[in-house]
Each structure stands twice: as C-alpha cells, then as structure tokens.
Amino acid sequence: MAYTTIKKPSDYFNTKLYTGNGVGGTNITGVGFQPDLVWIKRRSGTEFNIWNDAVRGVPKNLYSNSSQAQDSGNLMSAILSDGFTVQTDASVNSNNDTYASWNWKAGTTSGIATNGATTITPASYSFNQTSGMSIINYDGNNTAGAKVAHGLGATPAMMIVKAMNGGTIHWAVYHKSMGNTHYMQFDTNAKLDDAGAWNDTSPDDVNFTVGNSDKTNTVTYIAYCFAEKQGYSKFGSYTGNGNADGSFIYTGFKPAFVMIKRTDSANDWFLQDNKRLGYNAVNYYLEANTNLAEQSNSDIDILSNGFKCRSNGGGHNNSGGTYIYMAFAEQPLVGDNPATAR
16 A cells, blocks of 8 residues: 655644744744745634735735635735744734644645646646645636646645635635535535535546636635645544544544534534644634634544544534544654654
C-alpha cells in the first residue's frame, strides 16, 4: 500500500496559538512555513473568524461567520516566511487576549493544468499537489456547467467557496460525503439541495463544476480546495450513536485539526485541534460560523489513528445524526514518523 510522502505534516498545516499585545505590526512567527491561508479566531472573547490568504493578498478579509463581501480592514497586514503580521484590532491582537490561528501551505503560482473541458481559468492561484491544497481566485461567467481549474492534480474531496464581491452572499461548501447535489453554508443549516451550486456534477482531477448560483458563479470568488492525502488529510462522514462511548472515526493518523458539522439538522461547525488543551478529552472548541469565544465541553478524544466522540450532543454525536468532518494530521499512523495517542 502506498502512503503519503509527507513525513512531517506540520510542514503543510500547523496550528499556531498566540497571546495579543495590542501593538500594531506585531509579527506572529513559528508557523514553520509561509502560510498561504491563515484563519484566525480570538479564543478569550467574542470576535469574528478572520480569513486571509496569499492569493487575494492582505489586508483583504473574509469571515466564515458572516456572508458579507470581502473588506480591507487592517487586521492582518502581511504574510511572512514563517508566520504573519497583525495590527491592533481585537479580532487579531488585543492585549493579553488569546488567539488560535490555523495555517495551510500552498505555494505554486504558475502552470495550473487545464483541459478541453475547462471554461474558467483562474485569474490567480496557489496550489500544492503534495499536500492536496489549492487557493483559486476566479471570475464567474453565470453559465451553468462552467468548469473551473483547481490545480490539485487529484479530485477535490472538499471545497470552500466565497464570493469576494457582490454584497452579502453565503459561503458554499462542497464535501464528497454529501455528493454533487448538495452544498452547505457556514451557518447552522442542514445541507441544501441546489443544482445552482455544483450543477449536480462531481469535480474531477482537473476541474470543479459550478452552476449559475450567486454562491459559486456570478461574481468574483475565492475557492479553497482540498484533495485527500493518505496519512495527512481525511474528509469523511459518520453516524452518531447518542452515547458518551461514542462513534470512533478512523483517519489513519493522529489529527492535529478536526472540523465537524452535522448535515441532516441544524448545528454549528465545531473546530478542535491538538494545541489548545493537549490531552484527552479535547474539551475546548471554537465555531467557524459564530463569533463566540472558546467553549469548554468534552466532545472528542484525539487518538493515534483518528478521533472518538465522548458526548451525546447534537453537534458531534446525536443518535442517528449524520456528520461530515475535515481532518489534518499531527503525525501519520505509519511510516518513518508513527503516531502515539495522547
């Protein structure tokens, strides 16, 4: 069996925690690479989820807990070779407040593959085929069935798309476990059936397909695309059992980051990682779709080969509930750097 060539997952994804000092122009370093996608959330108080990336440039902010268009508020002012620079806004750098940042590496900015089916070549992009991650900036053409090149060289398992302009337009999330007929928004809603998002067409190893919805194909968009890489990333689904001895979800690695969303009913998007507590149960979580401060609840254990639900709550493990997840590795289960449980 072939395993990922990524021996050190933190070369491509890393959680960086920091404490604010209220000083503009503060460099947050120690990420371990240039973070081409940076997602920041205040832990110790209520503030928006801040998304910046190297393709759009900074300061150009999107917010996963809001459908508003991109703005240029001076929150994160630079992307560095080993981190990023923050200004004084409370969402990124209030004195003595604590923050979590989740960081992904892309990196290749030329030579994206297209084929005869491609109808939208991105205006700008950054992709990494080793880790299966791309950031795609494209202009919609309002034509159902348009095909957008994604650069991964493999079929995306998950795509997160946001209109950069055009007013208040919801995020659109594709996940392979829901299929091409449905999408989700970064809100509490269950999955939505709408051909306008993906044109009821699955992505392939060159393109993803969009309908004529304003969420994916009428204005200008940024798309964060992820292909599954064995031993590094996993995008799947599970069914809850409503028991504190909950469902076990095998990923094939010790997770460094897990995002969970229930798809058959209204619930939040829960974010848990290996840095904010450090031992099981992982009872600190943040939410992608709200501005709430960090919350404490014993919901999952992070194990050497996956994660296990430890509550019967509707957000993680309601009996019969259907859930999707997105996970990135701290350590692979096999190979030269095998994982151990916490």
